[in-house]
Amino acid sequence: MNPFTHWPRPGIVARSRPSRLWGLGLLGLIAALGQAPLAQAAQPKPAAPAPTGPERCEASGGRAVIWSLRTPLKEPARAQFDQRGRLPACEWRAADGSKLGLSMRTLAAVQASQAVKAWLKPVAFDAKGGGSPAAHYCVQIGGTSTTIVHWGARGAAAGEMGLCLFADGSAIDDWALFYKQGGDLRGKDLATLWPEKS
Known part of the structure; x- marks a missing residue:
């Protein structure tokens, strides 16, 4: 057969084996790249980090304060405070002057x-016992x-207050808690921060 007289018929392109393999490889690569975004989309996105106590305090209109132990406290409640007897907290004041305070740890809890x-x-309050x-x-x-002294963000003492500490490490202003059971809202409505529990 004379290669100069027997050309392939019009419309037919002669292919060698390597070019066919290269074409199949290219198709496989295109298919793999097309599925990559789908595989990435199927993976769950990592959850956004939960806001910290100070972030949540500021976003909800509170101000950062420091609670300092005034009376000795036994373990395990004492463990909530640092070595100097201090505990970071958030305080909200309402227009009527009433207030509510939560420890930053309590506020940061999801x-x-x-x-x-x-x-x-x-x-309901059982009205038993004397004192406060x-x-x-x-x-x-x-x-x-327990009784604490609360300090403003700039280090000015703002007076004494009662604090109620719980076994899970949470802490709240005891008078705000007491008034709430009597139907009197003080300082802040916590249902706006934990709506699923109200």
């Missing part, structure tokens, strides 16, 4: 803690009552 649950679903009714109410619902 799920409602014991302190928040006690505020959202209050138990807020301190007695704290003990009645399973908390530990």
Whole structure:
């Protein structure tokens, strides 16, 4: 056969074996690249990190304060405070001057803690015991009552207050808790921060 007189017929392209393999490889690569975005889309995206206590405090209109132990406290409640007896907290003040305070640890919790649950679903006060009714109410619902000094962000002492500490490490202003069980909202409505629990 004379290669100069026997050309392939029009419309037929002669292919060698390597070019056919190269074409199949190229088709496979295109198919793999086309499925890559689908595989990436099927993977769940990592969850956004939960906001910290200070971030949540600022976003909800609160101000950062420091609570400092005024009276000695036994373990395990003492473990919530640092070595100097201090605990970072968030405080909200309402237009009527009332306030509510939560420890930053309590505020940073994604799920409602014991302190928040006690505020959202209050138990009726049994009116037993003497002294501070807020301190007695704290003990009645399973908390530990103590007295603290709260300090403003710039280090100015803002007075003393009662605090109710719970076994899960949460802490709340005991008077705000006491007033809430009586139907009097002080400082902030926590249902806006934990709506699923209210």
